[in-house]
Amino acid sequence: MEWTLDDCEGRTTVRMVGDCDLYSAPRFKTAMLRKIEDGARRLLLDMSGVRYLDSTGVGAIICILQAARKSGGELRFSGVSGSPRRVLEMSSILPLMKLEGSMAREARPAGGYR
Amino acid sequence: MKTLIIRKLIVDERNELFDAQGMRYVEFPSDFGRIREYAAYVLSECPPAFKEGNLLEQQLSEIIKNGIKHGNRSDPRKKLRVWYDLRKRARFIVEDEGEGFTDLDAWNDFYRSRQTALFNEDFDGFLALASYRGPHSTPDDGGNSLVAALEYWNGGIIYNAARNKVGAVRWFTGGSD
Numbered sequence: 001m002e003w004t005l006d007d008c009e010g011r012t013t014v015r016m017v018g019d020c021d022l023y024s025a026p027r028f029k030t031a032m033l034r035k036i037e038d039g040a041r042r043l044l045l046d047m048s049g050v051r052y053l054d055s056t057g058v059g060a061i062i063c064i065l066q067a068a069r070k071s072g073g074e075l076r077f078s079g080v081s082g083s084p085r086r087v088l089e090m091s092s093i094l095p096l097m098k099l100e101g102s103m104a105r106e107a108r109p110a111g112g113y114r
Numbered sequence: 115m116k117t118l119i120i121r122k123l124i125v126d127e128r129n130e131l132f133d134a135q136g137m138r139y140v141e142f143p144s145d146f147g148r149i150r151e152y153a154a155y156v157l158s159e160c161p162p163a164f165k166e167g168n169l170l171e172q173q174l175s176e177i178i179k180n181g182i183k184h185g186n187r188s189d190p191r192k193k194l195r196v197w198y199d200l201r202k203r204a205r206f207i208v209e210d211e212g213e214g215f216t217d218l219d220a221w222n223d224f225y226r227s228r229q230t231a232l233f234n235e236d237f238d239g240f241l242a243l244a245s246y247r248g249p250h251s252t253p254d255d256g257g258n259s260l261v262a263a264l265e266y267w268n269g270g271i272i273y274n275a276a277r278n279k280v281g282a283v284r285w286f287t288g289g290s291d
Contacts, residue, residue: 022149022179052168055176055259062258066241083167090262092232096241 001028001050005035011042017049020057020084029060033067041073044100048079057084058091065096076100118233121264122222123215129272131281134207137197142178144186144194144210149179152194160200164286170204173266176259177208177280185210185278203269205283214277221257228261 001018012035020028035043045064047053068075078100080088088094142152153175157165164170178194186192197207215221224243231239263271269283 022175023147052172054172055262058258058262062241069238069241083169083172086167086169087172087262090265091258092229092240092261093258095232096237 001025003028003031011044012040013044013046015046015049019052020047020050020060021052021054022056025054025057025060028057029063032060032064036064036067036071036073041071043068043073044076044078046078047084048081050079050084051082053084053087055087055091058087058093061088061093061097074098116233118230120226120229122225123218123260123264123271123273125218125273125275125277127275129270129281131205131270131272131283132207132274132279134197137199137205137207139195139197141193141195142182143190144182144188144192145190146179146182146188149182150175152178152196156196156198156206157200160204164200164204164284169266170284173263173284174204174206176263177206177282180215180259180280181208181210181212181278184215185212187212203283203285205269205281207279207281209274209279212278215273216277218273218277221260224257225261225264 001016001020001024003014003016006013006015014032014035016028018024032043032045043064045061050057065075076098080094080097080099085094088097140156142148150171153171156174157171160170178196181194182188186194192211195207195209199205228240228243231237231243263282267282267284269285271280271282273280
């Protein structure tokens, strides 16, 4: 999986493309944790280019959620669909993810994650 | 009304899921870098309706990964043995040569706490519990594969007594020829 960063008006959009799996997710997690550590407080992870997500990818998302929470930042997601969305549902992680766009309507908003 | 559902990993040596009669068989060296390739090989003749996008490949990869990484500790001298049957449903038996999943009970406790926190909408508590750390866990492990597996394998996911062999089955609406 590859990703690009776009900093605009105080928000960093991360466009993920490819398979977020046991081989790529650790590298992605490290990069995102560093970004948060370096002061990024508003992050949008655009997952519309992710077609495959496994448990290592889910673990990476959990770590990023925890780091964002700890830093007091805002972390949102967009383009969560297909098999990756199903994996997040089965892992019970989806309710913690603040979703943007039309996909957000289907996710359970109660409580959620800021 | 909300319902709290707590599933469990169970051990049942004599479970019918371990009956390999009529199943196809393949074995792989424990090469961590080829886990997804192994899953794709096993599923090369899988009915498309069973694949559900790439969900079946992903779930099978998780079982293979657990066997190679946690069971065989990626020791290339150790084999991973896979039995599979893709008629009418997706059924697998995967056996490694490791010491077995000795933390199974601890993982069940972790899962119970995790799901209870989610049910109570205790999101901070849930996040704190969201990753499992066993004695052999690496920073990239989180126990999440088994959380999803309990839901995905709707016909059961069972461990043998030595806890180094898993039987799993998923049924599909409408079945298949």
